[in-house]
Amino acid sequence: MICQCNIEAKLPKIFPEEQAAAEAEMAFSDAAKASSDLGNADSAMATFIYDPVISGMDDFVDRTEDHLDKSDVNAAEAGRL
Numbered sequence: 521m522i523c524q525c526n527i528e529a530k531l532p533k534i535f536p537e538e539q540a541a542a543e544a545e546m547a548f549s550d551a552a553k554a555s556s557d558l559g560n561a562d563s564a565m566a567t568f569i570y571d572p573v574i575s576g577m578d579d580f581v582d583r584t585e586d587h588l589d590k591s592d593v594n595a596a597e598a599g600r601l
Contacts, residue, residue: 580599580600583599584599584600587599
């Protein structure tokens with residue numbers, strides 16, 4: 521958004537020739553989309569990591585705590601293995 525406000529509006533002044541300005545705008549648009557896609561990838565990556573990894577660890581901790589609360593150390597150890 522910052523780049524669009526600060527750069528995109530200035531492209532016609534930087535490239536006064538109509539064809540060059542159009543090409544620059546197209547390249548800038550592609551770069552802005554790539555930047556946006558990378559920004560959105562952060563949340564997708566967090567979801568990807570959380571679901572299989574963090575939630576799996578949470579499940580393990582919950583099961584292990586249940587076993588330890590019941591003083592069933594063997595079951596807790598078996599879950600670890």
